[in-house]
Amino acid sequence: MSATLWCVVPAAGRGTRMGADCPKQYLPLAGRPLIAHTLERLAAHPRIAGLVVVLGAKDEHWPGITTLRGKPVRTAIGGAERSDSVLAGLHALPSGVDDADFVLVHDAARPCVRATDIVRLIERAAQADGGLLGAPLRDTLKRADEGGCSLATEPREQRWRAFTPQMFRRGELTAALRAVALDGRPVSDEAMAMELAGFRPLLVEGAEDNIKVTTAADLALAEFLLARTA
Ligand SMILES: Nc1ccn([C@@H]2O[C@H](COP(=O)(O)OP(=O)(O)OP(=O)(O)O)[C@@H](O)[C@H]2O)c(=O)n1
Numbered sequence: 317m318s319a320t321l322w323c324v325v326p327a328a329g330r331g332t333r334m335g336a337d338c339p340k341q342y343l344p345l346a347g348r349p350l351i352a353h354t355l356e357r358l359a360a361h362p363r364i365a366g367l368v369v370v371l372g373a374k375d376e377h378w379p380g381i382t383t384l385r386g387k388p389v390r391t392a393i394g395g396a397e398r399s400d401s402v403l404a405g406l407h408a409l410p411s412g413v414d415d416a417d418f419v420l421v422h423d424a425a426r427p428c429v430r431a432t433d434i435v436r437l438i439e440r441a442a443q444a445d446g447g448l449l450g451a452p453l454r455d456t457l458k459r460a461d462e463g464g465c466s467l468a469t470e471p472r473e474q475r476w477r478a479f480t481p482q483m484f485r486r487g488e489l490t491a492a493l494r495a496v497a498l499d500g501r502p503v504s505d506e507a508m509a510m511e512l513a514g515f516r517p518l519l520v521e522g523a524e525d526n527i528k529v530t531t532a533a534d535l536a537l538a539e540f541l542l543a544r545t546a
């Protein structure tokens with residue numbers, strides 16, 4: 317396996333759940349746009365060769381960088397769904413990234429990812445069909461009715477929360493995402509597309525502070541977490 321991998325960074329979302337006046341990946345966080353923290357962490361990682369950042373079609377915030385920490389930064393234009401954006405990012409990888417090469421996919425909205433978790437994912441998922449960072453559910457899980465009342469308690473055994481990065485071979489992931497796009501089947505992460513294609517991605521436990529910034533409350537938590545690992 318190559319010593320370094322390229323990373324596709326889906327950053328074409330609108331951040332509707334955040335309810336801000338700009339896409340959440342450009343909101344200020346500890347004095348810089350949220351996306352800057354994520355890209356900095358990825359570009360600084362010794363196992364990452366370069367980045368493909370997937371932008372919204374009318375993204376007026378992107379600063380137009382082409383290198384970061386001496387690593388190449390390419391861009392692509394995303395689509396309506398996150399999976400469309402990831403597929404666009406895979407197409408924008410350099411020709412030197414073969415179909416058999418592993419690539420990483422990491423949400424722009426996850427700025428707190430730990431370098432050690434990325435290493436563990438790369439080392440372990442390369443021994444499998446690829447894999448993803450995640451954490452076993454540790455809280456009781458409830459199924460709610462429309463009124464917000466608890467209907468039942470769901471089993472939490474063998475239930476994990478999926479994070480990113482997720483890591484798969486370029487060719488296999490591209491084919492899996494193309495297949496679900498053709499079927500019009502929504503997938504919420506790369507691993508779901510790979511599962512549907514018959515693969516069994518390895519779940520690699522990572523730190524639960526690898527949060528996805530989705531609502532305003534997450535911004536304050538992300539700021540606290542970034543300060544801890546500054
Ligand atoms: N069509 C899309 C949708 C999402 N994303 C990216 O995928 C990551 C995770 O998605 P999410 O947290 O859902 O971001 P948004 O789609 O922007 O949020 P919302 O669902 O609240 O609009 C984010 O970095 C987002 O920018 C993307 O590249 N293309």
Ligand SMILES: C[C@](O)(CO)[C@H](O)COP(=O)(O)O
Binds near residue numbers: 398479480
């Ligand atoms: C990919 C992901 O971050 C794994 O938890 C998640 O599925 C993204 O979902 P979203 O609804 O696009 O935020």
